[in-house]
Amino acid sequence: MLTVDFDRLGLRPGDRVLDLGCGAGRHAFEMYRRGADVMAFDQDADELSAVSDLFAAMRDAGEVPLGAEADVKEGDALSLPFADGEFDRVVASEVLEHIPADTDAIAELGRVLRPGGTIAVTVPRWLPEKICWALSDAYHEVEGGHVRIYTGDELVAKLQAAGLTYDGKHHAHGLHSPYWWIRCAVGVTNDEHPLVKGYHQVLVWDIMRKPRVSVLTRAAERALNPLIGKSLVLYLHKPEAAC
Secondary structure (H helix, E strand, O other): OOOOOHHHHOOOOOOEEEEEOOOOOHHHHHHHHOOOEEEEEEOOHHHHHHHHHHHHHHHHOOOOOOOOOEEEEEOOOOOOOOOOOOEEEEEEEOOHHHOOOHHHHHHHHHHHEEEEEEEEEEEEOHHHHHHHHHHOOOOOOOOOOOOOOOOHHHHHHHHHHOOOEEEEEEEEOOOHHHHHHHHHHHOOOOOOOHHHHHHHHHHHHHHOOOHHHHHHHHHHHHHHHHHHOOEEEEEEEOOOOOO
16 A cells, blocks of 8 residues: 555656655565665664565565665664765655654755655645544554644645755545544454444455455545545655755
8 A cells, every 4th residue: 555656756767765664665665666776764673674574575576677676774763874865765654743853854854865856755634633633542642653743834844944845745545534533433452343344344455456346445535535535645855956
């Protein structure tokens, strides 16, 4: 389930790419398949180990273009162990809402992006997230949970203050907002509730692209994304250095 539109990001084979807070690796894997030189970065060593294993499996299965590279690195988003301007593209998907010192993390993202490079930043959208917080404290009051709810204007302003130029946005995962509202209403750990189980099955069918179901879910998501898409996706670039 991808949140970032890599064509809109301008991803090309051979690009050096940072996936900050890669988690289970969904974006890193797709960028690798597209021929990028991917660095998957996270503070969770266990998840990085699993990502590294799948990178190796993809190489062994011939799923990536010749010359594409991928690696993992553990570390802190507030002090990235990379040189200034090292990356052509940066992805930070569903990360900043977890970081108390978000402006420091944003400054690091801007630092490691090369002049002329592009970045995609995604966070939970204000309205769907606000409803989740209103329905359940347990949704966000967990270790490593969400520490803030962004408005679009607020996040754009923080990114622009780090020297990035805003290029546009879209919203994603409209089907996921009602799912999380249900979970928050019945208890976020209540996986056995029939509404949760039923809705989750629909999402699984959609991800697995079951033909008769996915036609309906794709159409529904396209209609819902502008209204209640759970993720806000911003695209920006770092201006070329003045001569």
